[in-house]
Amino acid sequence: MLASQRRSVILELVEESGAVKVSDLVERLGVSDMTIRRDIERLSGEGLVERVHGGALAINGARTSDEPGFSAKSELQRAQKQAIARAAADRVEPGSAIGISAGTTTYELARYVADIPSITVVTNSVPVAQLLHESGAPGQTVVLTGGIRTKSDALVGPVALGSLRNLHVDLLFLGAHGVDAYAGLTTPNLVEAETNRALIAAARRVCVLADSSKWGTIGLSTFGDLEEVDLFVTDDGLSERGRAALRDLVGTLEVVSPEGGRG
Template sequence: MLASQRRSVILDLVEEAGAVKVSELVERLGVSDMTIRRDIERLSSDGLLERVHGGALALGGAHSSEEPGFSAKSLLQLSQKQAIAQAAAARVMPGSAIGISAGTTTYELARAVKDVPQLTVVTNSVPVAQLLHESGAPGQTVVLTGGVRTPSDALVGPVAVAALRSLHVDLLFLGAHGVDAMTGLTTPNLVESETNRALVGSARHTCVLVDSSKWGTVGLSTFADLSEIDLFITDNGLPERARAALSDAVGSLEIVEV
């Protein structure tokens, strides 16, 4: 395959899926990692896609009602998400019951706590449940809510809400599409917003895990006010004005260095 043909295939795949990983392209096209990275760099310099760590994203910003897929979001701010997840994992004790909402930062938390023994995890995230089922420590229990699956691999809707109303966790780890001083935590999906409210209602304490790029993003529906958050963990890319606003609004703010 000529380089131009290969780049055309890469662009088609990115536009179809919203994002692709370098490893997926290597396997699909049968060329080296370095070749794929050069192709992505060329397509990026031509203004045809966005190059990110580990892959590429389709161009175009999301509107308040648009919901990116799990694969697309998982490529963004990965080092920040991993640092945030490690800081949050330090608060998870063996034998406790925790909630993990759907999302790519919360998925990194699931990676960080998979070796914690005797842990009970309530989640509406299909990837989180699958990860812990396949590689969780002996004695871990995973409770998957059920519900209708969204593009972000969240299970939402009346079935999920009904399940959560009968459950109680010590600590909920919650992600968000966007965070803003006025609108609080938001999502583009109205049904997911209702399910996230049920998650918050099931928890004694709520910890939000979001990277600094989410600040100022406003989705269609608010599912939690900042005053409802006991602990907010983000990275040091957060602007000073945002830090001041969060410090005043949430129970505690933790900034991790990346």
């Protein structure tokens, strides 16, 4: 297969599913890991895909408003997301009330807090609520906001906003589509941005969970300033420049390694 044909196949797969992994492409196309990475880099340089660690995301000509589905995003940066979630879960104390926003990294967090007894979890994530309903520890209470379901399995809109208006949590765990020093925390979904703002307003402290591929990505709508973030947990793939910017803006920056270390 010619390189141009191979890149056409990759682009078609990305457009069909919203995201692809390098490992899957290696198996499917029968070429090396390095060849696939060069193909993705070429497609990214042409503005046809968004290159991320471990794969590629669809752009569809509208980077700021494109929103891959939950399943597509959950397969990317899996090890990084798990390390971030594991570190963040250490902040949850039995008997506390926490908020968990929709997202794939926050879903990983739910796995780690599932065995913490007597916590109350407020969430607008259907997968998070289902996971805790099925495997949560004794005494856990899960409050699922109502609302309209988005591609990322978030519940948003007036019903979600109304349910959050009079709720208060000790600590909010918040995901983001993109993080930027100037644009702040962003999402491609305008209505989801409004719901995220309501979650922030309900929290005493805010913890953002975002892997390093989110840095420099800007979605359509800003839902929070980095100065509002008390704790930002990311992985060691973040550049030194990115780390320096975050240290100046957020309360505390925690950098973790997929192998288990922290910095």
